[in-house]
Amino acid sequence: MCAVVGVFGSDTAAKIAYYALFAMQHRGQESSGISSADGEKIRLIKNRGLVTEVFDEESFQLLEGRCAIGHNRYSTAGKDSVLDAQPVFARYKLGEISVAHNGNLVNKMEVRNRLIERGAIFQTDMDTENIVHLIAKSQEDHLVDRIKDMLTKIEGAYCLIIQSRSKMFVIRDRFGIRPLSLGRLPDGGWIAASETCALDLVDAEFVRDVRPGEMLIFEEGKEPVSEQIFEPDYRPCAFEYIYFARPDSIIDGKNVYETRVKMGHNLAKEQPADVDLVLPVPDSGVAAMGFAEGQGLRFEMGIVRNHYVGRTFIEPTQQIRDLKVKLKLSPIKYLIEGKRVAIVDDSLVRGTTSRQIVRMLRHAGAKEVHMRIAAPEIKFPCRYGIDTPTQAELISTRYTPQEIAEYIGADSVGFLSLDGLVDALGRDRNYSLVSFDGNYFAGGCTESPSCGGE
């Protein structure tokens, strides 16, 4: 996961980057960073925490210049330190460079080992460090050629924003796995961001998506130059539509909200439930609405989400039943009592939370609880930037839906089929469906080391 942004040719580049990162906070809450360049020097501020915690007014006095790139990092429990924030800055032969990366390089360890063999040092676990090394090690005279050189050596999913002291490079892998959109700011500057919701917040006009395999080069006083580096083989990641992107974003030309409604419709066709009521797991409401509509069932916002869940947690001294889930979610009993309910979620990974939700609904008096998942069974770890657990932890690799139903205590469990998903997304293009079909088209396999989720 993670979010990237690049702003070029704006007098308030760093602040635009800040607001763009704010709009994309849902893509990563662990750490945040912005580097700016003024033609002579790159300056960087990054740290752990939310965008609003890392930056203050003073930050923007330091982050001068008409180019700024930024990054939000997703939390990957137990592995992060203050050093793992992005962008990654370095001095190298041609001067200074800063890199922000969203994606996952499947040949990270091979590249890293090769570099280490040749004497490189790695100060973090981030594959972004690979990218900087490859650029620095290239024998080419110009940064643009070094970048191309680097691109021939990496495999996997990537959206890259690279900043030198005077230029900005925006690159998307040839599959276009992770999203990246281009916009124009009211002051004439350019912005590239992971999601269109970032463009909307800063009043940027959407221009187009960055093309798979494309590199855009921004230089002061010139029009952006586009270069098609690789033959495109468009396969945007289905997970962006399923739950990762914000519903108001348009990913590669398709409205996220709309695809979610359709997933619900198709789920209703494939896995109807004979129930009185459809409830969404909060934040998965759109697909649930589609599911209810598809079957002509009553839809109710029957589970309330607590907005004040904090970071600290006081241990209860006596047992409170299912406390952790109840601190976040509360059922509306009168709706549920004595009813047969369908509960719709956007994915089912380990089953732990689903189990607690089902128990909560039973305790609220539900007569039957049918779990419906608006996505297919996840059977393979993603290697392209979605933080999924190892294959062994994926419940669907070990159990059938019926067995899962038993495990989580539901009367039934139904998943959307792969075909139903593809139908909802639209049959006009291919998608990255690796978690569902195990087709590691961009390299990597189930045995790859787990991705860093960058």
Place this chain on the structure above:
Amino acid sequence: MCAVVGVFGSDTAAKIAYYALFAMQHRGQESSGISSADGEKIRLIKNRGLVTEVFDEESFQLLEGRCAIGHNRYSTAGKDSVLDAQPVFARYKLGEISVAHNGNLVNKMEVRNRLIERGAIFQTDMDTENIVHLIAKSQEDHLVDRIKDMLTKIEGAYCLIIQSRSKMFVIRDRFGIRPLSLGRLPDGGWIAASETCALDLVDAEFVRDVRPGEMLIFEEGKEPVSEQIFEPDYRPCAFEYIYFARPDSIIDGKNVYETRVKMGHNLAKEQPADVDLVLPVPDSGVAAMGFAEGQGLRFEMGIVRNHYVGRTFIEPTQQIRDLKVKLKLSPIKYLIEGKRVAIVDDSLVRGTTSRQIVRMLRHAGAKEVHMRIAAPEIKFPCRYGIDTPTQAELISTRYTPQEIAEYIGADSVGFLSLDGLVDALGRDRNYSLVSFDGNYFAGGCTESPSCGGE
């Protein structure tokens, strides 16, 4: 607004109070406090901040005893200090006392002036201090009689939790304006809390609502004693149902969620809108759903709420259009573009935010924007515990719906009628409708000083 809780007869009283306050955080985010009593001493921790910020594990080593009372305070901008947190603790003639109060005393200034005249000092602006003074000044020998004495001297809305070193008193004004429910804990202890959602979180069984005019007395080793202090005249506050209480709470026997759906239904009947689409203002989704259903219109969650709105705010250096509302809310353009939309909110006070939302929808391409409010026009300041602005600031005191439509830029504005509201709430009892009808049945008037929202 604000929340109160009292726990009696539980070995983990303070922690139960903590979780109850956590569940009621939506009723007040300014400050929080818990005092506990162990038969010999009352101990108090209170401070500014959310429940999770004020307390840590160490707090509960101090807060010993089988009785604990707590309070969340609503933010009333510019007036609060660290001193304005509750409960209010005092030493007085009979020993120690701690008081938590939700409501508003309409004769606060008269009482205060009378007390000051007689030599009392007031260290805060809170009317809770009045209550403690009145108890301390009473000539009665027993606390229970002093409390009764005090109750004859105050007017307005109140739910009171009073703690001595060994007893707890739970009191509700004779109108039952603010909610207060009684529950039984799994360990046999008792809990009284503003909302049933607090009972649910701590696995307490709902027993009944505290009756208007009732005082409950808790003493170790005895059954709770109920005393009807005043002739009841039940008039629960309509605003709890309209937007203040959590939708999973049951206020005075009525499901909050259910009443909100009905308000939407009645609004649809009274103020239908010829539109393609109904959108909720986020967090007002239930009434919007009812409205859509009532007219058979399409309902869409077409406005996304940003979950990461923080406290700090970086000034933009160049103009970003409607930044403040856009940091919180984002429209899903493709749904709205070219459409006639109805937007449903739960109340309209000053019109400022509505204006920005309408502009945002227009900018997203809406062909028509019809604003529907699932509550009547607010024409009078509440004096009974809801923080409404002065009469002059209430837009409905100066403008007709049509004029408001013009002001906020909508094609039309429609309010639920008072009768429609009452119908939704149920005609089996009276309600506090003072903001709508100006009937200050519990004292106070439009010229009263604005309530402190305690």
Place this chain on the structure above:
Amino acid sequence: MCAVVGVFGSDTAAKIAYYALFAMQHRGQESSGISSADGEKIRLIKNRGLVTEVFDEESFQLLEGRCAIGHNRYSTAGKDSVLDAQPVFARYKLGEISVAHNGNLVNKMEVRNRLIERGAIFQTDMDTENIVHLIAKSQEDHLVDRIKDMLTKIEGAYCLIIQSRSKMFVIRDRFGIRPLSLGRLPDGGWIAASETCALDLVDAEFVRDVRPGEMLIFEEGKEPVSEQIFEPDYRPCAFEYIYFARPDSIIDGKNVYETRVKMGHNLAKEQPADVDLVLPVPDSGVAAMGFAEGQGLRFEMGIVRNHYVGRTFIEPTQQIRDLKVKLKLSPIKYLIEGKRVAIVDDSLVRGTTSRQIVRMLRHAGAKEVHMRIAAPEIKFPCRYGIDTPTQAELISTRYTPQEIAEYIGADSVGFLSLDGLVDALGRDRNYSLVSFDGNYFAGGCTESPSCGGE
């Protein structure tokens, strides 16, 4: 202990108060507060923490007006809460009032009980609250008369700064137990502060000490009015000279530094030590220097103080010998090894720390360790504002110097005699020597409840 300050007639009153409190931080580190008055309103900021932690630039936008009073509170472990900060503000019959108090009222509990009997409530343990109550309860028409009325009802040690919306009152008890100096600011304003070091920092010219039993009244557009309320009986507290005041302060006309040197001289005469070397306990260097000089012995700064002692403490997992004292103090071994050393401290209360220091010196190789105390044996709890433990905890009430030497592991222990102390202070006036002679001239006795140290 504690510090008070009052500033009147200065356009930057609150900032002057801030710097004065900063200069007097050594008198109290628990909490700090400033209230300001602009003729119409009193505003107050107070909280736990050092002066530099409680206030920021924003504070001074709130604290408007040409009069400001302030307070630093001494930490009395386990008893403080955010509520126990001063000044104490209250609304009462004549308007608004704010009070800062340094001292201790010996009849606090009697007054408090009398007030409580009459219906008063006490929200804190501070005797400052008594003072506010007594003013509010007075039947007089004018504040000045109410203050006089209050003064007839309190006994003990007090320096009071009282602020109404337009006046400031500065009062010292008739014994002048705690210090209070008057100065003139460069801009013509007035300042009263516990110590002259506060005057020095803000460039105020020292005018004179406030007289015992005097009240000074400040009013805009008038010269300060002095009124002798009580017959003076001058007895400044000896402890200010012994260790409490800053060495650059002049307390009641005597240089603190000078008296400390003389205490050392007299100690040398009375309790000579046959040693090679004199070492001060850091922060008691002046008396140690005097002691060495008095005997013609070598003085060495042989114990180093760590400036970075923080608040957090990591538990050692293996035993480190005398860790707590070693985190603060380190001996210079080569000086001490094989030597007979005298170590001079300014007082000996419980003996716990002395014991660790002696052990540390022995471990550093000292052949003999002789402890000398530049003050008499503390045999009685102070009731006049110095935070001493109960009589039972005072080691000198139970043990002779020889027994103390045994307890702390020293070869000998010697105290300054009472006469030696008085000689050092000067025989031109009486002193409060209560901790040494048990003469509770201002009321109170050994059985009084321990003072709050305000």
Place this chain on the structure above:
Amino acid sequence: MCAVVGVFGSDTAAKIAYYALFAMQHRGQESSGISSADGEKIRLIKNRGLVTEVFDEESFQLLEGRCAIGHNRYSTAGKDSVLDAQPVFARYKLGEISVAHNGNLVNKMEVRNRLIERGAIFQTDMDTENIVHLIAKSQEDHLVDRIKDMLTKIEGAYCLIIQSRSKMFVIRDRFGIRPLSLGRLPDGGWIAASETCALDLVDAEFVRDVRPGEMLIFEEGKEPVSEQIFEPDYRPCAFEYIYFARPDSIIDGKNVYETRVKMGHNLAKEQPADVDLVLPVPDSGVAAMGFAEGQGLRFEMGIVRNHYVGRTFIEPTQQIRDLKVKLKLSPIKYLIEGKRVAIVDDSLVRGTTSRQIVRMLRHAGAKEVHMRIAAPEIKFPCRYGIDTPTQAELISTRYTPQEIAEYIGADSVGFLSLDGLVDALGRDRNYSLVSFDGNYFAGGCTESPSCGGE
């Protein structure tokens, strides 16, 4: 400046490192870090802030293993970021490595440029990164040989603690410029630390100083191996004795305190002052005492240091004279008034603070003020780890003592001669005197880029 520590063969290695860093906090307050190794993995915690701020109890659950190395970093204003903390950790060909460095490499830029030329990237400004790169780039098969290889490529001052997953290497440059002592822990483990005061705090027995040009290798289950890598040419840095080290430390066999007293003695011989009184600038008291003793003059602690100087600073709105120096230091007027005083400081760099101190003393009534400096004139920037300004900013490069006296407003200024300094340090060995004599024996010159003070 900065401090390093290495602990090997102790079950509580990380906590020992923590306390050692605490004892050496005076060598660097900007940031702090500890890495630990358990044979299989290196773990690292580092951040900005004091030792007590960076680490908490939880830190030591992560920092497992019987080897830990640590670092305190000195603040070099405006250049630091969270990334500039040490130790520097990296993965490289032979596994994992962590390096802590105190000193300054004079050929840092040459090495860096050469490395960059060959494709290396530098993520920070620290020369520690050079060291890690050189080790990683070496073609040797074993770490020990790679380290030796690296050592042939760096010049300047360094004390290095290098940690692999199972070994620890302790290295000192052949001049022994920066101090490094070896000790034995009570549990049999080993500790190497910049100053002996760190050994004292953790009850380690001093074994010996690490020899110039020596490398010590620690491996579990074996005795430490010593290897003399370079021909030693012992020249410890004079500044450690002059002011940098803690007075209770023994640097290379000489007591810091003792040398400071002798510097005072020699200064008295060379630059006597006809005065009534000698005053130390606080924290330079030892040399001042020696100076007074040398001349038989009266010594007084006539300037008080404020212990509560915080980080925040409130702007005064009206002018307070010399506020910044007065917030830290206060003169004892009665001692100074009408007197001829000598004020002794440990060095004079820019003259700015001296000027304020002289003005403060004059304002306190001094008749004459004679400044004496217990060190020679600083005419050259240090390149070996002491953070001195550029040559142009050093006042002694532009002015004679007489001109400096004029500039700072003193009646005279006198410096210790180079010979007097060497005499005080002892003529049994050479010293690094580069700031005084410009003999850049270990490389570097006045035109070198200013050192990073690592």
